[in-house]
Amino acid sequence: MKSFRSHRGLVATLDRANVDTDQIIPKQFLKSILRTGFGKHLFHDWRYLPDGSPNPEFSLNASRFKGASVLVARNNFGCGSSREHAVWAIQQDGFQVVIAPWQQRGETRVPAFADIFRSNCGKNALLAVELSEPEVEEIMQMVDRYPGLEATADLDHQRVTLHLAEEISFHFEIDAAVKERLIHGLDEIGLTLKHEAAIRAFEASHNPQWRKSP
Amino acid sequence: MSQTLFEKIWNRHAVTTLPDGTTILYIDRHLVHEVTSPQAFEGLRLSGRRVRRPELTLATMDHNVPTDNRLVIRDPISKAQIEALEANCREFGVTLYDLTSDRQGIVHIIGPELGLTLPGTTIVCGDSHTSTHGAFGTLAFGIGTSEVEHVLATQCLPQTKPKTFKVEFTGRPKPPVSAKDLILKLIGTIGTAGGTGYVLEYGGEAIRSLSMEGRMTICNMSIEAGARAGMVAPDDVTFQYLAAGARPFVPKGKAFEEAAAFWRTLPSDPDARYDRTLTIDAGEIAPQVTWGTNPGMVVDVTGRVPQPDQVPGYSRKDVEQALQYMGLQPGTPMTDVKVDTVFIGSCTNARIEDLRLTAKVFKGRKVASGVRVLVVPGSQQVRAQAEAEGLHEIFRAAGCDWRQSGCSMCLGMNPDQLKPGERCASTSNRNFEGRQGKGGRTHLVSPQMAAATAIAGHFVDIRTWAGMPA
Numbered sequence: 001m002k003s004f005r006s007h008r009g010l011v012a013t014l015d016r017a018n019v020d021t022d023q024i025i026p027k028q029f030l031k032s033i034l035r036t037g038f039g040k041h042l043f044h045d046w047r048y049l050p051d052g053s054p055n056p057e058f059s060l061n062a063s064r065f066k067g068a069s070v071l072v073a074r075n076n077f078g079c080g081s082s083r084e085h086a087v088w089a090i091q092q093d094g095f096q097v098v099i100a101p102w103q104q105r106g107e108t109r110v111p112a113f114a115d116i117f118r119s120n121c122g123k124n125a126l127l128a129v130e131l132s133e134p135e136v137e138e139i140m141q142m143v144d145r146y147p148g149l150e151a152t153a154d155l156d157h158q159r160v161t162l163h164l165a166e167e168i169s170f171h172f173e174i175d176a177a178v179k180e181r182l183i184h185g186l187d188e189i190g191l192t193l194k195h196e197a198a199i200r201a202f203e204a205s206h207n208p209q210w211r212k213s214p
Numbered sequence: 215m216s217q218t219l220f221e222k223i224w225n226r227h228a229v230t231t232l233p234d235g236t237t238i239l240y241i242d243r244h245l246v247h248e249v250t251s252p253q254a255f256e257g258l259r260l261s262g263r264r265v266r267r268p269e270l271t272l273a274t275m276d277h278n279v280p281t282d283n284r285l286v287i288r289d290p291i292s293k294a295q296i297e298a299l300e301a302n303c304r305e306f307g308v309t310l311y312d313l314t315s316d317r318q319g320i321v322h323i324i325g326p327e328l329g330l331t332l333p334g335t336t337i338v339c340g341d342s343h344t345s346t347h348g349a350f351g352t353l354a355f356g357i358g359t360s361e362v363e364h365v366l367a368t369q370c371l372p373q374t375k376p377k378t379f380k381v382e383f384t385g386r387p388k389p390p391v392s393a394k395d396l397i398l399k400l401i402g403t404i405g406t407a408g409g410t411g412y413v414l415e416y417g418g419e420a421i422r423s424l425s426m427e428g429r430m431t432i433c434n435m436s437i438e439a440g441a442r443a444g445m446v447a448p449d450d451v452t453f454q455y456l457a458a459g460a461r462p463f464v465p466k467g468k469a470f471e472e473a474a475a476f477w478r479t480l481p482s483d484p485d486a487r488y489d490r491t492l493t494i495d496a497g498e499i500a501p502q503v504t505w506g507t508n509p510g511m512v513v514d515v516t517g518r519v520p521q522p523d524q525v526p527g528y529s530r531k532d533v534e535q536a537l538q539y540m541g542l543q544p545g546t547p548m549t550d551v552k553v554d555t556v557f558i559g560s561c562t563n564a565r566i567e568d569l570r571l572t573a574k575v576f577k578g579r580k581v582a583s584g585v586r587v588l589v590v591p592g593s594q595q596v597r598a599q600a601e602a603e604g605l606h607e608i609f610r611a612a613g614c615d616w617r618q619s620g621c622s623m624c625l626g627m628n629p630d631q632l633k634p635g636e637r638c639a640s641t642s643n644r645n646f647e648g649r650q651g652k653g654g655r656t657h658l659v660s661p662q663m664a665a666a667t668a669i670a671g672h673f674v675d676i677r678t679w680a681g682m683p684a
Contacts, residue, residue, distance in 0.1 A: 027648075030277075031278065031294075035253045079407065080644060082250065082341055082356040083249075108404075108408065124360070177234040177236045188364060189263070189363065191372070198230045199240070199369070
């Protein structure tokens with residue numbers, strides 16, 4: 001797998017909550033048997049008008065976001081379908097980092113990213129950064145105010161920095177195992193296969209009657 | 215120490231737990247379909263790996279399948295994806311229920327039908343609705359394509375242990391309120407991310423009173439609440455379902471008795487602790503209809519399209535965007551909303567019980583003029599059973615289009631799609647923008663609500679609607 005340590009790039013904002021993977025990459029593009037070619041279809045139905053021209057209303061089409069590689073959105077990003085094509089599309093359109101806020105609802109902390117999407121990000125070295133709502137709000141406002149604003153996502157130090165005249169940094173939490181794998185670009189299948197002896201031992205004693213085909 | 219149903223299964227499948235907290239979880243069954251697997255098989259090929267346990271892996275095609283003439287796939291890209299699955303299954307020795315098989319169907323419908331879905335086991339599939347199988351007291355969850363490759367290669371998945379969330383449905387739903395209404399009510403209550411990071415366990419009198427079909431409907435939509443998995447403890451209803459019918463993968467005779475004795479140990483211990491609990495009175499739940507562009511945007515059928523600033527958990531902007539897409543005015547009674555299309559199908563609601571209930575509503579009636587109705591059985595077995603019972607004649611006499619099995623209009627990867635602006639009452643699971651076809655407007659409802667809507671031409675409260683059969 002590719003590794004991820006640190007990335008600096010232009011920040012683009014998508015001011016929407018509950019962005020589902022059907023929006024990220026609509027179903028008609030899931031028919032490919034390849035891992036490539038999804039980038040131009042990212043957010044297809046929002047991004048293009050029916051005649052195929054770019055929709056000027058869609059924020060990511062703004063010229064000031066051309067070349068952006070850090071995407072900032074709202075809570076519950078990547079919900080819905082398990083399609084890993086969503087992560088591939090985001091990466092292949094040039095993004096290396098996605099930032100979204102967790103949210104407090106009553107006594108519950110609602111994570112920034114849907115579970116399967118977050119997991120898929122980890123497998124592809126797309127960094128999913130979870131910040132608080134006020135922090136994401138601040139980033140959105142700064143991006144509005146300062147066209148061309150760049151940010152650095154530093155995984156080693158678990159820090160996002162906005163490169164303003166006076167830099168602002170935000171700390172983020174990330175699962176230690178995910179961080180380790182990302183930093184070293186570890187082959188997860190290879191890691192699991194290191195436990196071959198344990199897997200074999202497990203298989204030898206596990207549910208014999210269910211392992212048989214009819 | 216007392217354990218939940220989830221913890222019992224998790225602990226039994228932990229091959230090893232690493233110092234960083236990751237557990238290598240053993241997977242008993244891996245279901246594969248054509249959309250999320252080609253890149254995984256390609257990954258195996260590139261790294262020179264094989265499928266570790268082909269006999270625990272089972273494939274079918276469902277997403278791309280046309281539901282009229284299934285053997286003629288006109289879309290060359292769909293056709294290529296289906297052929298890739300056939301070739302991969304041949305190359306790697308995986309059993310495939312293909313389009314000529316009388317066992318083909320939506321992957322989450324055929325798993326239980328075949329008896330592949332057994333209590334106390336772990337099941338994964340590259341599809342978020344894998345949560346369906348949790349209805350049997352199974353730990354079942356959807357995975358991405360990299361994870362599909364991982365399971366193919368190792369029969370294991372490195373996982374971080376999720377938290378547990380008990381949802382207790384007390385009382386009994388008052389028919390014709392059904393399982394679909396219960397799960398939509400839950401999603402409306404906790405939101406589409408309310409279950410993120412948790413495994414849901416559904417319990418209470420209402421769940422115990424449900425058939426396996428109803429329990430599957432509920433577990434199916436756990437993912438719409440953000441939960442990767444939803445579970446129901448196995449009981450006599452489960453065991454009767456498993457023992458009935460031709461389910462080749464269910465252990466037989468003495469082996470069944472032994473398995474059942476084990477299955478009876480699976481329910482959560484009485485004093486088991488959950489990270490979160492919620493109680494909902496099922497007796498108070500009304501038929502549900504979604505008004506927006508995610509399953510949490512839902513109201514009672516007696517309700518109205520909401521005002522943009524009056525929806526808990528959603529910003530004014532979220533609601534305005536949803537209403538604009540849906541073409542709805544705030545304050546409109548839901549029963550005034552007319553539909554163009556009705557879709558009865560999907561892994562949520564295309565089992566035989568769903569078709570029986572809708573046939574009862576359609577019997578002796580006609581679909582409203584101008585309304586297109588697709589009835590799509592979840593599998594070829596469901597289709598055959600429905601035809602044996604004469605249900606297809608009832609559907610056809612009412613003016614419905616009776617189709618072959620597949621995912622159909624649930625996700626529009628095949629020819630069954632909505633046109634821009636078309637409004638649909640759908641028994642499926644997602645009302646996302648464009649889900650059923652670009653510009654299509656989806657309202658999620660139960661099968662009986664869908665059937666009644668087809669006849670009336672607009673949403674009706676099936677508790678009071680004059681056309682409702684006794």
